[in-house]
Amino acid sequence: MTTKDIGPKNPVEQGVTQVVDFVDERSGVKNSGRWLMFRNIPAGTSWFQTLGFTAMALFGMQAITGIILAMYYKPDPNTAFGSIAHITNEVTWGWMVRGMHKWGASVMIVIVFLHMGRVFIWGAYKYPRELTWVTGAMLLLMTMFMGLTGYLLVWDQKAYWATVVAVNIFASAPILGPYIGDILRAGPEFGPDTLSRFYSIHMLLIPGGIATFIGLHLYFIIRLGISEPPWAKRALRVQRDEEDARRKAARNREAGLKGSVSFPPAWVDDEQEVKR
Amino acid sequence: MKKADKVAYDKDYAAAKKDGKPFFPYAIYKDTIIAGLAILVVIVLAITVRVEMGEPVNPASTDFLPRPDWYFYFAFELLKIFANQNALTPVIMATFMVPNILIILLVIWPFIDRGPERRIWKRPFAMGTAVLVISGLCYLTFLGASTPEGIAKGETLPLTGLDAAASAGEAVYLANGCSSCHMIKGVGAPGPGPELTNEGAKGWDNAKMVQWMKVPVAPMPSFASLPPEDLENLSTFLNGLGTKYK
Numbered sequence: 218m219t220t221k222d223i224g225p226k227n228p229v230e231q232g233v234t235q236v237v238d239f240v241d242e243r244s245g246v247k248n249s250g251r252w253l254m255f256r257n258i259p260a261g262t263s264w265f266q267t268l269g270f271t272a273m274a275l276f277g278m279q280a281i282t283g284i285i286l287a288m289y290y291k292p293d294p295n296t297a298f299g300s301i302a303h304i305t306n307e308v309t310w311g312w313m314v315r316g317m318h319k320w321g322a323s324v325m326i327v328i329v330f331l332h333m334g335r336v337f338i339w340g341a342y343k344y345p346r347e348l349t350w351v352t353g354a355m356l357l358l359m360t361m362f363m364g365l366t367g368y369l370l371v372w373d374q375k376a377y378w379a380t381v382v383a384v385n386i387f388a389s390a391p392i393l394g395p396y397i398g399d400i401l402r403a404g405p406e407f408g409p410d411t412l413s414r415f416y417s418i419h420m421l422l423i424p425g426g427i428a429t430f431i432g433l434h435l436y437f438i439i440r441l442g443i444s445e446p447p448w449a450k451r452a453l454r455v456q457r458d459e460e461d462a463r464r465k466a467a468r469n470r471e472a473g474l475k476g477s478v479s480f481p482p483a484w485v486d487d488e489q490e491v492k493r
Numbered sequence: 494m495k496k497a498d499k500v501a502y503d504k505d506y507a508a509a510k511k512d513g514k515p516f517f518p519y520a521i522y523k524d525t526i527i528a529g530l531a532i533l534v535v536i537v538l539a540i541t542v543r544v545e546m547g548e549p550v551n552p553a554s555t556d557f558l559p560r561p562d563w564y565f566y567f568a569f570e571l572l573k574i575f576a577n578q579n580a581l582t583p584v585i586m587a588t589f590m591v592p593n594i595l596i597i598l599l600v601i602w603p604f605i606d607r608g609p610e611r612r613i614w615k616r617p618f619a620m621g622t623a624v625l626v627i628s629g630l631c632y633l634t635f636l637g638a639s640t641p642e643g644i645a646k647g648e649t650l651p652l653t654g655l656d657a658a659a660s661a662g663e664a665v666y667l668a669n670g671c672s673s674c675h676m677i678k679g680v681g682a683p684g685p686g687p688e689l690t691n692e693g694a695k696g697w698d699n700a701k702m703v704q705w706m707k708v709p710v711a712p713m714p715s716f717a718s719l720p721p722e723d724l725e726n727l728s729t730f731l732n733g734l735g736t737k738y739k
């Protein structure tokens with residue numbers, strides 16, 4: 218990089234540079250940031266590969282709208298429904314924040330499923346990305362569980378009884394079922410503590426799990442690199458070259474069997490190509 | 494995958510990367526556009542389709558429609574598929590076996606399909622599985638969205654021969670949302686509970702039926718909060734269905 222010295226910098230710029238340099242000296246953030254941003258990805262990367270990032274953005278949006286809702290929501294059986302009504306009808310922009318959180322959940326689930334579908338159809342879960350898939354599967358389950366626990370929080374009849382049924386289903390599982398039921402209900406029956414337990418699971422436990430697993434997921438993605446679309450121009454060219462080589466090898470083998478030994482070295486090379 | 498396949502893949506991917514483009518800006522700009530669109534869709538939905546308030550919870554009133562959010566409809570429909578079999582094991586199929594098998598398959602899938610092939614048209618097994626799972630999920634979700642949620646207010650059951658106790662039992666049945674999970678002579682939701690048109694054929698006595706109402710098998714919730722005489726009448730009604738009351 219060439220630098221053009223055009224005299225002393227203005228004090229603000231100087232200050233910023235000093236702070237950045239101070240942090241960089243201790244963390245090396247400039248180098249790793251540059252590596253992260255400007256590392257190469259396969260050239261044919263497609264629009265389908267934006268879905269994971271979109272899921273992440275939606276998770277961020279759910280976190281922000283959720284934090285705002287938590288400022289007004291009261292996780293107590295006597296006040297929960299009223300506080301939701303307050304958010305919906307009285308708080309400025311409250312209906313909007315609630316609407317975004319509710320619709321955001323549905324859209325996030327759709328996007329996560331589409332993302333998983335793209336990974337599946339491309340075979341992007343194959344070596345070396347098996348663990349990226351496994352961490353992703355955990356993210357899917359946790360996302361669904363967010364929907365389940367959030368549903369109860371509005372504390373209306375439909376959600377309440379649907380959750381009673383859902384918890385009954387968990388509790389009916391052999392061996393561990395009864396314990397899981399008790400843990401979810403905060404006791405053998407739906408009671409006053411059930412709602413605050415669901416609230417805690419919905420806004421602390423699972424989001425923490427999702428954030429952790431997004432971290433793991435991203436670690437694998439960045440370490441292994443994003444896969445190339447199966448139909449990328451480069452991949453197709455390589456495949457075509459391989460096909461050609463295979464055909465050539467077959468032709469040469471035929472020729473070789475007939476006793477014509479015109480170019481044995483190429484024959485040996487092509488054999489190798491075929492094994493691969 | 495064999496060692497040679499792994500080496501070949503690593504070599505091929507390194508070549509793809511070498512011919513590649515920097516993450517910033519080539520991937521980032523696409524990511525930003527699609528994520529922005531998704532958030533825009535959420536905002537538009539939030540404005541145009543307002544979220545409503547339901548009825549506040551009243552644990553004493555069991556007049557309810559236990560319906561999950563749409564993304565659990567497939568699980569709900571699964572319950573219905575196994576609802577009309579009599580033994581208890583099939584319920585376990587829908588509540589435990591099938592979901593857990595699906596979850597395990599989901600998690601270990603990369604260790605099942607390990608071949609090096611990535612081209613879509615060369616992986617008939619994986620693509621067949623994808624088509625099966627996707628169409629199955631869509632179909633069940635569609636079913637869940639389109640089936641009736643029970644019965645309308647004021648609708649009655651097409652039964653004859655009810656005596657006083659059975660009539661009282663029918664009223665309890667209708668008032669407590671039983672028909673949002675059970676069907677009698679074509680009236681009510683076709684699941685997740687089994688059809689009750691011929692419930693009397695089981696030959697249960699009232700004590701057994703009352704006990705069931707208090708401690709049923711999941712996913713049915715408990716109705717222990719109902720007054721004893723309501724439970725008694727309800728049991729008389731149910732134990733005569735298909736035999737005395739047709």
Ligand code: HEM
Binds near residue numbers: 443
């Ligand atoms: C909250 C949910 C999820 C988030 C935030 C997320 C995020 C991401 C991101 C940002 C990428 C980078 C490439 C792209 O956007 O396509 C990615 C790739 C990947 N994801 Fe996810 N993901 C989630 C769920 C899942 C699920 C459910 C699966 C599968 C079970 C999965 C499997 C994968 C795999 C295997 C890759 C690597 C694909 C490749 O290299 O081509 N992810 N994910």
